Amino acid sequence: MSEYVVDESTIFETPLLELDLDIESDADVYAKAEWFNLYDAPHGGGSIKSRIAKGMLDGAEERGDLDPGVTVIEPTSGNTGSEVARLANARGYDVEIVMPDNAAGGKIDAVRDAGAEIHFVDANLGYDAVIERCEEIIAEDPDAYYRPNQYENPDNPGTHERTTAREIYEATDGEVTHFVAGVGTGGTITGTGRGLTDLTDGAAEIVASSRTSSSTPSTASNTSSRATTTTLTRTTSRSSTGRSTLRPRTRTTERGRSASAT
Structure with missing residues (x-):
């Protein structure tokens, strides 16, 4: 074992990072950087x-x-x-x-x-x-x-409903219009979707992606899952480059926003 000391206060309140994407849309797209949970943990830090x-x-x-x-x-x-x-x-x-x-x-x-x-x-x-x-x-x-049993434990989606959804809603000033997340065990998409639906009175669209799944074995060599949740936001500007750089969201505007979980 390493000498790393778990600090549970570093879980939750992860930042939204704005994605600079070349997309045919007038939406601002943000990724929720879940690797900031237990950021200093060895072997890649924490995750969602x-x-x-x-x-x-x-x-x-x-x-x-x-x-x-x-x-x-x-x-x-x-x-x-x-x-x-x-x-x-x-x-x-x-x-x-x-x-x-x-x-x-x-x-x-x-x-x-x-x-x-x-x-x-x-x-x-x-x-x-x-x-x-x-x-x-x-x-x-x-x-x-x-056995916590992530597959059936209501505290799995419940945690996202109480924390992830609220964090995204507040970080976008309540203007989140879409939420995109992988399916995995279902906790993130179910809980965050339910929370955002309540917070936006049903205005936020919830989109599930099944391209990856944390419930199946992985043969990849990555150290830990750094899953992101994407949040969409309405905006009038669009990137003209093919870059996919990330930058923290530090300003508020009166435009709609879209987010995703990472």
Whole structure:
């Protein structure tokens, strides 16, 4: 393990970065830089999964579902696993993560660095085998384990509804018109979409992309997921270059805005 000390105060309130894109649209496009969660964490920092790890652990402790001495266990392809491991370990819990054996090396390193025990499952068996192995381990001693269960835990979308949606709404002065996010486990798009729908009285359009999924094993060599949420905003200017540079949004205007989560 490294000497990194988890600081949960660095989770949430991530910035929107304006994307300088050559697109046939009069919209301002922003990306929500989720790698600012646990930014100093080793092996690539935190990710959008830092939010739900905190939300699920907070919820479990508040409900009394997670007692001292219980081991936290979660099946994952890497990103949620590293964040659950970091936060749960920092709170004093033992952690076990069940992963496919073809998970990216950086993700494996991040889980190990967090002090978690890893159970590898043959990736050729499919991701369902990862979940089944986790259930088998729990069944051997049910009272010894707590599983956050990102796939069914309402605190997953609930965290995004309470935090991600509000942050985007406030950062765009309430003028967000579209929200785009990957599907993954469904927590980001469901929770943020629900929150923005409420905050904008249904005016914001919610767009789901299924091009990537955090619920399936990854063979990429990246260290951690730096998923972004895109927010769209209405504007009268358009980039004439092919650049895709990022710049923090530091000004407010009276134009509409679009955002996305990264």
